[in-house]
Amino acid sequence: MSKLMIIGAGGVGNVVAHKCAQLPEVFSEIVLASRTESKCKAIAAQLQQTIRTAQIDADIVPQLTELLKEEQPDLVINVALPYQDLTIMDAALIAGVHYLDTANYEPLDTAKFEYRWQWEYQQRFFDAGLTALLGSGFDPGATNIFTAYLAKHYFDEIHELDIIDVNGGDHGHPFATNFNPEINIREVSAACRHWENGEFVTTPAMSKRARYTCPDDVGTFNIYRMYHEELESLSKHFPSLRRAQFWMSFSDQYLKYLEVLKNVGMTGIEPLEFQGQSVVPVQFLAHLLPDPSTLGSRTEGKTCIGCIVRGTKDGNEKLMCLYSICDHQACYREVKSQAISYTTGVAAMIGAKMILEGKWRKPGVWNVEQCDPDSFMEDMNRYGLPWKIVELDPAFHLEIIPS
Amino acid sequence: MSKLMIIGAGGVGNVVAHKCAQLPEVFSEIVLASRTESKCKAIAAQLQQTIRTAQIDADIVPQLTELLKEEQPDLVINVALPYQDLTIMDAALIAGVHYLDTANYEPLDTAKFEYRWQWEYQQRFFDAGLTALLGSGFDPGATNIFTAYLAKHYFDEIHELDIIDVNGGDHGHPFATNFNPEINIREVSAACRHWENGEFVTTPAMSKRARYTCPDDVGTFNIYRMYHEELESLSKHFPSLRRAQFWMSFSDQYLKYLEVLKNVGMTGIEPLEFQGQSVVPVQFLAHLLPDPSTLGSRTEGKTCIGCIVRGTKDGNEKLMCLYSICDHQACYREVKSQAISYTTGVAAMIGAKMILEGKWRKPGVWNVEQCDPDSFMEDMNRYGLPWKIVELDPAFHLEIIPS
Numbered sequence: 128m129s130k131l132m133i134i135g136a137g138g139v140g141n142v143v144a145h146k147c148a149q150l151p152e153v154f155s156e157i158v159l160a161s162r163t164e165s166k167c168k169a170i171a172a173q174l175q176q177t178i179r180t181a182q183i184d185a186d187i188v189p190q191l192t193e194l195l196k197e198e199q200p201d202l203v204i205n206v207a208l209p210y211q212d213l214t215i216m217d218a219a220l221i222a223g224v225h226y227l228d229t230a231n232y233e234p235l236d237t238a239k240f241e242y243r244w245q246w247e248y249q250q251r252f253f254d255a256g257l258t259a260l261l262g263s264g265f266d267p268g269a270t271n272i273f274t275a276y277l278a279k280h281y282f283d284e285i286h287e288l289d290i291i292d293v294n295g296g297d298h299g300h301p302f303a304t305n306f307n308p309e310i311n312i313r314e315v316s317a318a319c320r321h322w323e324n325g326e327f328v329t330t331p332a333m334s335k336r337a338r339y340t341c342p343d344d345v346g347t348f349n350i351y352r353m354y355h356e357e358l359e360s361l362s363k364h365f366p367s368l369r370r371a372q373f374w375m376s377f378s379d380q381y382l383k384y385l386e387v388l389k390n391v392g393m394t395g396i397e398p399l400e401f402q403g404q405s406v407v408p409v410q411f412l413a414h415l416l417p418d419p420s421t422l423g424s425r426t427e428g429k430t431c432i433g434c435i436v437r438g439t440k441d442g443n444e445k446l447m448c449l450y451s452i453c454d455h456q457a458c459y460r461e462v463k464s465q466a467i468s469y470t471t472g473v474a475a476m477i478g479a480k481m482i483l484e485g486k487w488r489k490p491g492v493w494n495v496e497q498c499d500p501d502s503f504m505e506d507m508n509r510y511g512l513p514w515k516i517v518e519l520d521p522a523f524h525l526e527i528i529p530s
Numbered sequence: 531m532s533k534l535m536i537i538g539a540g541g542v543g544n545v546v547a548h549k550c551a552q553l554p555e556v557f558s559e560i561v562l563a564s565r566t567e568s569k570c571k572a573i574a575a576q577l578q579q580t581i582r583t584a585q586i587d588a589d590i591v592p593q594l595t596e597l598l599k600e601e602q603p604d605l606v607i608n609v610a611l612p613y614q615d616l617t618i619m620d621a622a623l624i625a626g627v628h629y630l631d632t633a634n635y636e637p638l639d640t641a642k643f644e645y646r647w648q649w650e651y652q653q654r655f656f657d658a659g660l661t662a663l664l665g666s667g668f669d670p671g672a673t674n675i676f677t678a679y680l681a682k683h684y685f686d687e688i689h690e691l692d693i694i695d696v697n698g699g700d701h702g703h704p705f706a707t708n709f710n711p712e713i714n715i716r717e718v719s720a721a722c723r724h725w726e727n728g729e730f731v732t733t734p735a736m737s738k739r740a741r742y743t744c745p746d747d748v749g750t751f752n753i754y755r756m757y758h759e760e761l762e763s764l765s766k767h768f769p770s771l772r773r774a775q776f777w778m779s780f781s782d783q784y785l786k787y788l789e790v791l792k793n794v795g796m797t798g799i800e801p802l803e804f805q806g807q808s809v810v811p812v813q814f815l816a817h818l819l820p821d822p823s824t825l826g827s828r829t830e831g832k833t834c835i836g837c838i839v840r841g842t843k844d845g846n847e848k849l850m851c852l853y854s855i856c857d858h859q860a861c862y863r864e865v866k867s868q869a870i871s872y873t874t875g876v877a878a879m880i881g882a883k884m885i886l887e888g889k890w891r892k893p894g895v896w897n898v899e900q901c902d903p904d905s906f907m908e909d910m911n912r913y914g915l916p917w918k919i920v921e922l923d924p925a926f927h928l929e930i931i932p933s
Contacts, residue, residue, distance in 0.1 A: 301790075302790070302794055383786065383790065384790050387786065387787050388790065388794065390787075391704075391705055391787070391791065391819060392819075393794075393815075399817070399818075401809070401814055402809075402813070402817075404809070406804070406805075406807070406809065406814065408818065410805070411804055411809065411814060412794070414802070414804050414805075415795040415802075415811065416795075
């Protein structure tokens with residue numbers, strides 16, 4: 128019997144609220160808070176169970192602290208913007224509340240996310256006897272746990288990791304981004320970094336691609352190597368890794384749009400002086416694009432996200448794949464969200480459950496792969512994110528497309 | 531010995547000022563006026579001859595009238611925005627000044643240009659004993675005069691007209707528009723209209739294209755049928771025309787950018803509410819794109835603009851082509867502008883010369899094809915727009931690319 132506060136009422140916040148409200152034996156009381164309380168009320172109105180809502184500006188620590196002290200939840204789930212991780216962590220520390228998020232901190236004015244800022248809270252959360260669980264979404268999140276699960280049960284030592292994130296969904300718009308477009312575009316425009324022989328190697332954005340056929344008839348896609356935040360924590364926590372790469376699928380159409388919008392300056396994050404006003408180009412672009420929250424009802428197809436791990440077991444080379452497939456329309460029927468928000472939100476709910484049930488409650492700041500993966504993996508099968516493990520021929524390699 | 535006022539200090543205004551200043555025997559005194567007087571001063575500083583500058587808001591008739599009355603020029607050349615044609619015509623009437631422009635009036639809030647608004651000034655200019663010469667740029671302008679010249683000297687009757695505007699220039703930017711980007715984009719996004727059997731036929735924008743090889747090694751290009759304002763006046767003034775079409779070249783890259791920018795809503799002309807401000811998307815796009823005035827120094831290649839006319843002479847079918855080729859870098863060396871502004875500005879200067887020398891001075895509102903073309907054509911050869919006439923095999927037809 129625990130009280131939960133969720134901050135953020137976007138696509139992921141919607142899923143977290145739906146899934147947590149389905150488990151009153153764990154989350155007996157829920158408060159959903161956002162800058163725009165009407166969005167919280169709209170979500171609350173869809174639920175069978177009663178939850179409360181609140182208005183909060185997650186940029187302002189004193190406001191956050193006051194709300195957390197007043198409500199005294201056991202745990203706060205942060206599914207607001209990544210810019211707001213630190214303010215919510217500060218407030219959780221002051222108010223004495225456990226903390227969970229799904230994406231690491233990124234300063235508002237530089238497209239550079241890293242765990243450093245949040246890892247620096249380690250001593251303070253430890254001293255306060257509070258748990259801060261970082262990156263408990265799908266990727267990062269489930270992908271870290273997949274890696275930990277394979278390392279624990281199938282290998283003596285893991286050497287190579289390829290995380291593959293395929294979205295085979297089609298929303299029918301010429302161009303739209305699946306979640307906050309500003310973050311989406313910043314992610315894709317950033318230079319690629321991958322882990323190789325003890326250091327991060329930087330290559331131009333989207334410069335390495337492969338052709339990948341997903342299991343279970345999801346389809347064949349072009350996937351592009353890019354930086355993704357779990358590479359930072361996984362390369363640290365699995366020091367035996369000689370190489371770790373992250374790949375994401377993008378359609379030719381999506382990339383064409385992105386190239387044009389970037390080249391004309393529409394993805395810029397610096398404010399420009401325009402007709403005596405200050406306008407941030409990417410924010411104006413986001414304003415023009417379809418609201419990601421409207422994509423759910425029209426998106427068809429599946430996501431397939433998983434990890435391919437190469438390593439050794441009993442002296443032999445071994446290659447394993449652990450993946451989860453999610454159907455956009457099935458997600459929409461259940462929680463009125465497409466699979467991108469669904470996979471993230473369900474994993475956040477399970478992470479919260481792990482903390483509140485005491486399984487992952489330990490003072491300090493932790494990435495999910497530092498916790499025992501087994502209970503989380505069991506809950507994935509139970510709450511909508513079923514997964515499969517297959518052993519691959521060690522001769523298998525991703526089919527790189529020459530550039 | 532005449533006094534001239536030029537309103538507008540963009541790319542075309544720059545060329546008009548340069549070319550008129552080279553002819554003090556015709557334009558003995560020149561005033562260059564613009565909303566931003568510093569742009570006028572920057573142009574004036576480039577000239578060997580002394581011209582004066584002034585500040586004017588061309589949207590405001592009383593301000594225009596006051597300036598024209600104070601300066602008492604013989605003629606005002608309007609190379610401001612097409613939105614400002616009527617205010618400048620109003621002021622010219624009040625102040626008793628002849629008028630010339632290069633592009634017809636278009637209301638600010640609808641992408642619909644037509645001569646109706648300006649033709650309605652016919653009686654007023656006639657009564658005032660003043661000449662208003664409309665569309666004396668290159669296209670419209672030289673293209674109308676080419677048609678009139680061919681009709682006068684080579685045909686008994688003309689039946690088909692294809693105006694072809696090829697810009698083979700390359701400025702090296704991924705995307706930029708050659709003049710005011712807002713007008714450029716409005717033009718290309720508009721539905722196509724062409725004249726056929728006594729009426730305008732509307733087809734979707736950019737839906738008909740042809741492959742065209744320019745004369746004199748300018749190159750081979752994809753040209754697209756589109757509406758262009760000279761079709762309205764030419765179909766009226768040459769009633770024997772059974773078909774009149776306008777074609778413009780666009781690169782695949784340009785069209786890709788335009789498709790994307792249009793589909794995401796960046797070419798919209800309606801103001802949007804954004805963060806409590808009012809933003810017109812296409813104006814913000816124009817703000818992001820390279821300033822057209824900076825393209826000149828980096829543009830290489832040639833333009834080739836001309837008319838192919840089919841008709842009869844002495845009972846036989848006949849096909850004639852009259853065209854002019856202009857080199858971007860040669861234009862830049864002469865007047866610090868690329869060929870798009872150059873061809874328009876030189877034609878405006880020659881039209882002004884025709885009025886001031888009395889050759890085209892007749893009370894009323896006139897399109898250039900209503901005046902005798904011979905003197906204008908002679909001056910084109912003299913002042914930087916040399917042209918050629920070739921007879922084509924009547925079996926020649928534009929090579930349409932199936933869609």
